[in-house]
Amino acid sequence: MSHATPDPNDEHGSVYDGLLAHDAPGDTSQWAFGTDFEDPLAGVDTTVPADLDPAELAAYCLALGDDALVLSHRLSEWCSNAPDLEEDIALSNIALDLLGQARLLLARAAAADPAVVPVLPEGSPVPVEDALAFFREAMDFRNVRLVEVANGDFAQTIARLLLFATVRLAAFERLAGHSDPVLAAIAAKGVKELTYHRDYAGRWFLTLARGTEESRRRLLAGLATIWLLYDELRTAYDAGPDVDVVLDQVLAVSGVERPEVAPMAGRGHTEALSRMLAEMQVVARAHPRGLW
Amino acid sequence: MNHPTKPRERSASRGILALSQGPRKSVKTALSARSIAAEVRDPEMPMLTLEDLGVLRDVRQSGRDVVVTITPTYSGCPAMATMRDDLVHRLGDAGYAARVEIALSPAWSTDWITERGREALRAHGVSAPGPAPRSGGPIPLTLMPTARAVTCPQCGSQRTELTSEYGATACKALYRCTDCLEPFEHVKEI
Numbered sequence: 001m002s003h004a005t006p007d008p009n010d011e012h013g014s015v016y017d018g019l020l021a022h023d024a025p026g027d028t029s030q031w032a033f034g035t036d037f038e039d040p041l042a043g044v045d046t047t048v049p050a051d052l053d054p055a056e057l058a059a060y061c062l063a064l065g066d067d068a069l070v071l072s073h074r075l076s077e078w079c080s081n082a083p084d085l086e087e088d089i090a091l092s093n094i095a096l097d098l099l100g101q102a103r104l105l106l107a108r109a110a111a112a113d114p115a116v117v118p119v120l121p122e123g124s125p126v127p128v129e130d131a132l133a134f135f136r137e138a139m140d141f142r143n144v145r146l147v148e149v150a151n152g153d154f155a156q157t158i159a160r161l162l163l164f165a166t167v168r169l170a171a172f173e174r175l176a177g178h179s180d181p182v183l184a185a186i187a188a189k190g191v192k193e194l195t196y197h198r199d200y201a202g203r204w205f206l207t208l209a210r211g212t213e214e215s216r217r218r219l220l221a222g223l224a225t226i227w228l229l230y231d232e233l234r235t236a237y238d239a240g241p242d243v244d245v246v247l248d249q250v251l252a253v254s255g256v257e258r259p260e261v262a263p264m265a266g267r268g269h270t271e272a273l274s275r276m277l278a279e280m281q282v283v284a285r286a287h288p289r290g291l292w
Numbered sequence: 293m294n295h296p297t298k299p300r301e302r303s304a305s306r307g308i309l310a311l312s313q314g315p316r317k318s319v320k321t322a323l324s325a326r327s328i329a330a331e332v333r334d335p336e337m338p339m340l341t342l343e344d345l346g347v348l349r350d351v352r353q354s355g356r357d358v359v360v361t362i363t364p365t366y367s368g369c370p371a372m373a374t375m376r377d378d379l380v381h382r383l384g385d386a387g388y389a390a391r392v393e394i395a396l397s398p399a400w401s402t403d404w405i406t407e408r409g410r411e412a413l414r415a416h417g418v419s420a421p422g423p424a425p426r427s428g429g430p431i432p433l434t435l436m437p438t439a440r441a442v443t444c445p446q447c448g449s450q451r452t453e454l455t456s457e458y459g460a461t462a463c464k465a466l467y468r469c470t471d472c473l474e475p476f477e478h479v480k481e482i
Contacts, residue, residue, distance in 0.1 A: 100366060200457060
């Protein structure tokens with residue numbers, strides 16, 4: 001017999017009550033580092049349609065998921081560090097949306113092709129999407145470099161978010177019609193979130209460009225820095241002219257030219273990803289059986 | 293990350309889980325389980341039941357076994373675990389063995405918040421959402437503050453200004469009334 005979870009509307013209740021009241025007999029502790037304790041695709045039919053290759057679908061979902069996961073972590077680094085409280089909250093909310101997209105996409109990849117999930121010791125409490133997030137090495141991440149480099153200042157963060165949200169939103173609008181119904185559903189949901197992200201970044205881009213001499217100087221410098229990695233982002237998302245239309249609109253009203261910088265050479269990852277992952281993964285790796 | 297597959301046409305009939313009400317013979321008992329599930333409250337906006345929020349998509353019952361289907365408001369909604377636990381416990385207390393499943397499609401919309409839910413929001417000082425934007429063709433960029441007719445839930449003034457599109461939860465924007473000067477939250481349209 002379970003005991004009732006306190007009503008959160010009641011003065012004695014809180015949002016954490018659900019985490020404390022477990023009715024299974026014996027040990028009811030849970031994996032300590034995840035965002036949730038159940039399969040985010042519980043009850044969802046994850047059968048891969050016959051016309052799709054499961055390994056290719058998994059690789060594609062991993063790439064989309066890793067982009068969201070890595071940029072989410074970068075944005076979350078602004079938490080308590082943003083220029084003011086509203087932007088602190090906004091960047092954290094955007095990070096949360098991307099973390100949710102990452103979780104669904106990594107879970108979808110694992111369901112499509114379980115071979116992508118790192119093998120953990122028997123009896124490990126780590127769910128598959130967390131195994132992918134916390135127990136892969138940098139070289140196994142499939143994200144583009146644009147999301148992994150350090151934040152820079154607020155202006156550079158805004159420039160990156162504008163490029164990323166513009167390209168990803170256009171791609172997700174297409175992916176909402178993907179023949180995998182799970183990916184299509186994740187994309188359709190993501191479209192609503194990315195629309196707010198793009199508008200947020202676009203407004204700040206315009207504000208900084210038309211603000212003070214210093215804000216404009218910082219924005220132009222940040223844009224030039226991140227532009228080195230824009231080509232790779234475009235290619236990864238198969239970006240078309242619809243992306244250019246939106247971006248040129250923002251640049252035009254902001255009085256900003258496209259930077260004339262050659263794309264950064266090479267592929268794979270920068271050193272920044274290893275450093276970021278070291279911080280992101282260290283606690284989970286130190287306590288792979290962590291329960292609470 | 294090139295497309296391994298070709299997108300196909302949108303299909304209105306495609307949904308991951310159907311919204312069936314279960315077999316007719318179990319309607320009477322299903323209503324009972326459903327009424328319990330419908331009264332569970334959102335942990336972050338406890339003035340709303342899950343039904344009023346529009347996240348309760350289905351309750352299927354077979355004997356004492358109940359499967360409740362909910363849908364996330366936002367992809368990263370951190371309240372899902374609590375909703376799931378609360379559903380399992382409330383139904384468990386009523387003698388049901390409940391399991392909670394997720395429906396990702398169709399994606400949640402603020403249009404699903406019931407009229408009773410909207411009144412509850414207003415009564416608690418939160419501005420209710422207007423109609424969600426309809427998507428047809430490419431989504432337009434909005435560089436000016438989102439145009440909404442928002443009424444101050446404190447004093448009823450329509451002279452309000454947007455402070456931020458993001459608030460204390462993923463689903464709310466921050467506003468300020470320029471008459472009574474009180475800040476308030478607005479559930480933003482998606």
